Amino acid sequence: MEELLSAEDPEPSDRSPAGPLYVPVRPGPRGCAARLFRTPLGDRTAVGFTSERRLAATLGAGQAWIRLAEPALRALAAPLGAATVTVDPLFTAPPPGMSGPAPAVLEAALAAPAQRVG
Numbered sequence: 001m002e003e004l005l006s007a008e009d010p011e012p013s014d015r016s017p018a019g020p021l022y023v024p025v026r027p028g029p030r031g032c033a034a035r036l037f038r039t040p041l042g043d044r045t046a047v048g049f050t051s052e053r054r055l056a057a058t059l060g061a062g063q064a065w066i067r068l069a070e071p072a073l074r075a076l077a078a079p080l081g082a083a084t085v086t087v088d089p090l091f092t093a094p095p096p097g098m099s100g101p102a103p104a105v106l107e108a109a110l111a112a113p114a115q116r117v118g
Contacts, residue, residue: 021048021087022055022065023073032066034073036082037089045084046077054088 024047025032037047048070049055055065068076073085 019050020067020069021050021073022052023048023068024055024059025064025066027064032064034066034068034076036077036080037086039084039086043084044077044080044082045086046073046082047086047089048073050088058089058091 024035026035027033034046036044039045048068049058049065052065055063070085070087077083077085
């Protein structure tokens with residue numbers, strides 16, 4: 001297959017793996033399950049972070065995680081309708097009825113170690 005490159009296309013059409021990612025998980029009756037999120041347009045996406053610090057800054061210090069390679073995360077999320085993987089998202093909206101974290105809480109999340117499941 002020929003790789004398509006264009007002066008108007010800033011990225012090659014072939015995706016390169018992001019490497020091992022810190023993937024947020026939630027506990028379930030049969031172990032952990034990767035958390036799926038929504039893009040601003042409402043599409044489902046899997047999310048991975050390149051560091052524990054970035055995960056904690058976005059989702060909080062208490063967020064459980066596992067390490068997965070980017071291709072493994074794609075393979076896990078695709079059957080669930082998440083065709084994309086978002087790496088290091090900078091913003092997440094709080095659930096309805098909750099306010100966002102205060103700046104002191106965000107600073108504490110950056111300083112505290114993340115929780116690892118596994």
